[in-house]
Amino acid sequence: MSRFRSAALALALGLAPGVAPAQVSDDVVRVGVLNDLSGPYADFAGPGSVVAARLAIEDMGGKVLGKPVEVIGGDHQNKPDVGAALARRWIDTDRVDMVIDMPNSAVALAVQQVGRERNRIIINTSAATTELTGKQCSPVGFHWVLDSYALTSGITRAVMRQGGKSWYYLTVDYEGGYAQERASEVVINAEGGKVMGRARHPLNTADFSSFLLQAQASRAQVVALANAGTDTVTAIKQAGEFGLTKQGQRLVGFFVNITDIKALGLPTAQGVVSVDAWYWDQDDETRAFAQRFAARHQGRMPTQYQAGVYSGVRHWLKAIEAAGTDEAMAVAAKMRELPVQDVFTKNGRVRADGRHVHDVHLVEVKKPEESKGPWDLYRIVATIPADQAFRPLNEGGCPLVAP
Incomplete structure (x- = not known):
């Protein structure tokens, strides 16, 4: 400095x-x-x-x-x-x-x-x-x-480069969800993708059926979960029941935690892609x-x-x-x-x-046959360096930052 x-x-x-x-x-x-x-x-x-x-x-x-x-x-x-x-x-x-x-x-x-x-x-x-x-x-x-920038920007860019150009958001209806959605959409627009739609759901939703039907009807290649905790767990579980991934849609979780994957089990969660700042088995x-x-x-x-x-x-x-x-x-x-x-x-x-x-990691949930123990759940796909993972200092509008 x-x-x-x-x-x-x-x-x-x-x-x-x-x-x-x-x-x-x-x-x-x-x-x-x-x-x-x-x-x-x-x-x-x-x-x-x-x-x-x-x-x-x-x-x-x-x-x-x-x-x-x-x-x-x-x-x-x-x-x-x-x-x-x-x-x-x-x-x-x-x-x-x-x-x-x-x-x-x-x-x-x-x-x-x-x-x-x-x-x-x-x-x-x-x-x-x-x-x-x-x-x-x-x-x-x-x-x-x-934060919402680190959670969404890297994973959105990586999935788009793998062919996921059209997106649909399932977003929890408060600022944390909106922030994840906004940060991802900036990347989609910059990379030439398209947002097919979005559904806002209340915190602690038990039934995602109507939201998932909207996601299916959009025919988006990627369904992104801009939520967290039990909402993410429930949405992933019910997305499997509705057959989203079997019909070719890819499920991306912006705020997925190892406890979510443990609760779901690898047969249900395998292949879900997310970002994690720290993994216990590094x-x-x-x-x-x-x-x-x-x-x-x-x-x-x-x-x-x-x-x-x-x-x-x-x-x-x-x-x-x-x-x-x-x-x-x-x-x-x-x-x-x-x-x-x-x-x-x-x-x-x-x-x-x-x-x-700090550095963050792009992770993918393992298949059941790849896991060697009850908490062996992730494969680290890539490490995103600190200077790429977070929003540039001069773009946030913080009054403490000298011009």
């Missing part, structure tokens, strides 16, 4: 050269893991994200600047007002220093605004909207794992971490978002150590300055807009 850009970022963060950071706020440093504990997003985040946060704290010795670190968890119920109210209570009453996770983009945007108002670090690991690092970016807000280090996690979480392997919670918490704690304080603006500056190196990524970095950029 140039000296000019460093100075611009320091000013944007409210830091002046030579000003000593504030002291540690109290005798305990607290992390609030805010997510969906019992709804459609509980499997890929939920209680497992709390487990991941605790593992990160353990790996930092359980303390930062000599003070103990605690974790609390809460359920936002996929309601922005509930999530924002809980975040305010945590910060104002329970003295929480950082809030992390937030699957559901509407909730994530609401909580990020609370962090801006209350001067508290907010790390969004599970939300999809790029608005978190776009026009609604925050000096104390970060987006850690994937190397010896990821396998060792996954086994530790599984021992705490009913034998389940961590998802990319749970691994992202681990990484986000650990990087935040390292930034507190480097800053010598838990004051949010000072910690935010160190989070942008320090490289991200842990079990999640070896070459991560945090940009001025708060976007954590």
